[in-house]
Amino acid sequence: MSTVRSRGTLAGTVLKWVVLTAIALVMLIPMYILVISAFKPQAEIIQQPLLIDLSTFTLEYLKEALTSEKFNVVRAYGVTLSFVLMVNVLGIALAAPVAYVIARGRKKWHLGMLLLFVSGLFIPGQVTLIPVVFVLRVLGLINTVPGFILFETAATLPVTIFLFSAYLRTIPRDIDEAAALDGAGQIRAFWSCIFPIMRPVVATIVVLNSISVWNDFVSPQIILGPSSGIYTVTTGVYSAVGQYSTDYTVVFPTLLLAILPAVIFFVFMQRHIIGGLVAGATKG
Amino acid sequence: MTATVTAPPKAPQQPHARAPRRKPVRSRLPDLIMAGPAVLVFVLMFIVPMILAFVLSLTDWNGYSLKFDFIGLENYRFAFRNPRTVDAAIFTAVVAVVGTTLCNIVGLAVAVLIAAPGRVNTVLRTIFFYPYIISSLIIGFLWSAMLQPNGVANSLLGHVGVGPLPFLIDATWAKGSVIATILWSSFGFNMILFIAGIKSVPTEYYEAATVDGASRWQQFRAITVPLIAPVLTVNLVLTLVGLLKVYDVVLALTDGGPAAGTQTIVYQILKDSFARSALGLGAAQSVVLLIVTAIIGLAVTFARRGAEQKVAA
Numbered sequence: 064m065s066t067v068r069s070r071g072t073l074a075g076t077v078l079k080w081v082v083l084t085a086i087a088l089v090m091l092i093p094m095y096i097l098v099i100s101a102f103k104p105q106a107e108i109i110q111q112p113l114l115i116d117l118s119t120f121t122l123e124y125l126k127e128a129l130t131s132e133k134f135n136v137v138r139a140y141g142v143t144l145s146f147v148l149m150v151n152v153l154g155i156a157l158a159a160p161v162a163y164v165i166a167r168g169r170k171k172w173h174l175g176m177l178l179l180f181v182s183g184l185f186i187p188g189q190v191t192l193i194p195v196v197f198v199l200r201v202l203g204l205i206n207t208v209p210g211f212i213l214f215e216t217a218a219t220l221p222v223t224i225f226l227f228s229a230y231l232r233t234i235p236r237d238i239d240e241a242a243a244l245d246g247a248g249q250i251r252a253f254w255s256c257i258f259p260i261m262r263p264v265v266a267t268i269v270v271l272n273s274i275s276v277w278n279d280f281v282s283p284q285i286i287l288g289p290s291s292g293i294y295t296v297t298t299g300v301y302s303a304v305g306q307y308s309t310d311y312t313v314v315f316p317t318l319l320l321a322i323l324p325a326v327i328f329f330v331f332m333q334r335h336i337i338g339g340l341v342a343g344a345t346k347g
Numbered sequence: 348m349t350a351t352v353t354a355p356p357k358a359p360q361q362p363h364a365r366a367p368r369r370k371p372v373r374s375r376l377p378d379l380i381m382a383g384p385a386v387l388v389f390v391l392m393f394i395v396p397m398i399l400a401f402v403l404s405l406t407d408w409n410g411y412s413l414k415f416d417f418i419g420l421e422n423y424r425f426a427f428r429n430p431r432t433v434d435a436a437i438f439t440a441v442v443a444v445v446g447t448t449l450c451n452i453v454g455l456a457v458a459v460l461i462a463a464p465g466r467v468n469t470v471l472r473t474i475f476f477y478p479y480i481i482s483s484l485i486i487g488f489l490w491s492a493m494l495q496p497n498g499v500a501n502s503l504l505g506h507v508g509v510g511p512l513p514f515l516i517d518a519t520w521a522k523g524s525v526i527a528t529i530l531w532s533s534f535g536f537n538m539i540l541f542i543a544g545i546k547s548v549p550t551e552y553y554e555a556a557t558v559d560g561a562s563r564w565q566q567f568r569a570i571t572v573p574l575i576a577p578v579l580t581v582n583l584v585l586t587l588v589g590l591l592k593v594y595d596v597v598l599a600l601t602d603g604g605p606a607a608g609t610q611t612i613v614y615q616i617l618k619d620s621f622a623r624s625a626l627g628l629g630a631a632q633s634v635v636l637l638i639v640t641a642i643i644g645l646a647v648t649f650a651r652r653g654a655e656q657k658v659a660a
Binding site: 079082083086087089090091093094096097100108109110112113157158160161163164165168176179180183185186187189190191192193194195196197198200201213214216217218220224248249250253274277278279280281285296297300301304308309311314315318321322325326328329333336337340341344345 | 377378380381382384385386388389391392393394395396397398399400403408410413457460461471472473474475476477478480481482483484485488489490491492493495497498499502503531536539540543577578581585588591592594595598599613616617620621626629630633634636637640641644
């Protein structure tokens with residue numbers, strides 16, 4: 064690459080860095096404002112957006128947002144995190160065995176099953192949401208956690224099964240036979256011998272599913288609904304910030320608290336997140 | 348196991364149908380146990396609703412009871428004649444086309460500039476990409492707070508003697524603000540896929556081209572673009588299909604306003620379905636959206652397949 068770069072003129076290089084720096088500033092300034100504004104009174108947020116004055120620096124608004132009666136953010140962290148865990152465990156428990164059957168089978172119905180699941184990749188969730196409400200109402204699961212988990216889990220199946228079965232095809236069949244020789248049944252052999260080998264692709268899926276469940280707004284808003292009294296981070300932010308969008312001493316601290324877990328997750332899992340997104344997009 | 352599967356499934360040759368003795372018995376039942384639950388959940392939450400969407404679109408279901416009457420194609424007729432829906436469809440199309448174009452141009456341009464390994468480039472990649480992992484509802488609220496008439500953006504513009512600009516209170520400006528916010532929050536995703544594509548291009552190609560005296564622009568046109576054609580397809584389809592259902596960011600940024608100027612199709616569907624309790628109408632619009640999404644997704648894929656093959660040939 065160095066030979067390539069040396070061909071660029073000095074002006075070109077300068078222009079490149081000016082452009083990149085400008086974009087970087089546009090990307091970072093909103094986040095910077097979000098963070099510092101969480102510690103400032105309203106007047107100062109508006110008059111001095113970029114500065115932080117130590118004499119008016121205050122934790123009061125952040126504390127208010129943390130203890131707000133409208134939106135219990137700590138509880139919402141717990142609720143959303145437990146949804147993320149449930150959907151991950153249930154989704155993987157359902158998807159891994161069926162992906163194994165699909166990957167090892169060579170009959171038409173195996174391919175048919177794969178196509179059935181993959182068709183889900185092309186169906187926008189919003190399209191099925193209305194009839195899903197109908198199905199859940201019939202089952203008596205509307206506005207309940209099991210109903211929500213059922214829908215979110217089903218929504219993860221297409222990508223999960225697609226990536227799992229693609230991965231399992233790369234695992235030699237010898238391992239199946241070795242496991243069978245142990246005398247273990249097919250199901251036990253799968254969970255004890257094959258599933259542990261799937262670790263990399265399971266990690267990818269956990270990352271993808273966690274981000275999508277954590278950030279989902281429409282499904283919890285519609286399926287759980289305000290009547291359930293259960294708020295995720297997104298539906299809680301919507302109910303807390305929705306009405307007060309010009310009271311910045313509510314908006315910024317609430318938004319800061321809402322993004323904090325996602326940002327921490329991103330900082331630690333960045334490589335996995337990017338790798339997972341690339342795998343999910345290019346293989347799917 | 349292997350023997351079972353490779354054996355040609357021609358039952359007629361063996362009148363005593365039971366074929367190889369233990370294999371089918373051994374593999375069928377566990378297969379069913381392993382595949383059954385996932386199939387059941389998926390059919391219940393995806394396939395049945397898909398079919399129900401068509402059925403419900405022909406009814407006046409209000410969402411609360413389980414009772415409804417069939418009213419034929421009335422919902423479709425109403426949706427296509429309703430100026431609200433037509434406006435929403437037009438705005439959605441604009442967002443999808445302009446948003447996809449901008450996200451991919453910026454994503455590709457930045458990807459080309461920072462695809463090379465190195466610490467600075469890694470940091471830049473993180474900076475450009477990070478909004479993607481934040482919920483678009485929260486992105487919408489953040490930009491809404493900044494673009495209000497008395498918000499941070501106008502305050503900053505005031506310091507340099509510009510404005511105030513009607514970012515969210517003028518319909519045309521608000522449309523631009525929606526698209527700009529989408530660009531800000533998601534070109535990083537396109538960039539990441541483009542970088543993955545660029546990295547898969549063998550460096551020898553560039554070295555050979557440099558030796559031959561090709562300029563960087565010529566290298567970009569003759570090597571990079573053709574070789575990342577499949578990534579471009581993925582990027583176009585994902586962005587386009589994703590933007591056709593854009594909702595969260597609009598809800599938080601403009602709430603469809605001002606004067607309903609930034610309502611999208613999904614905004615319209617959810618409003619009709621849940622605020623107006625006309626789920627039959629919502630279902631009809633969903634069915635139209637599904638068909639349009641499928642057509643566009645397939646059309647772009649096929650059009651791009653043509654382009655990809657031309658390159659391969």
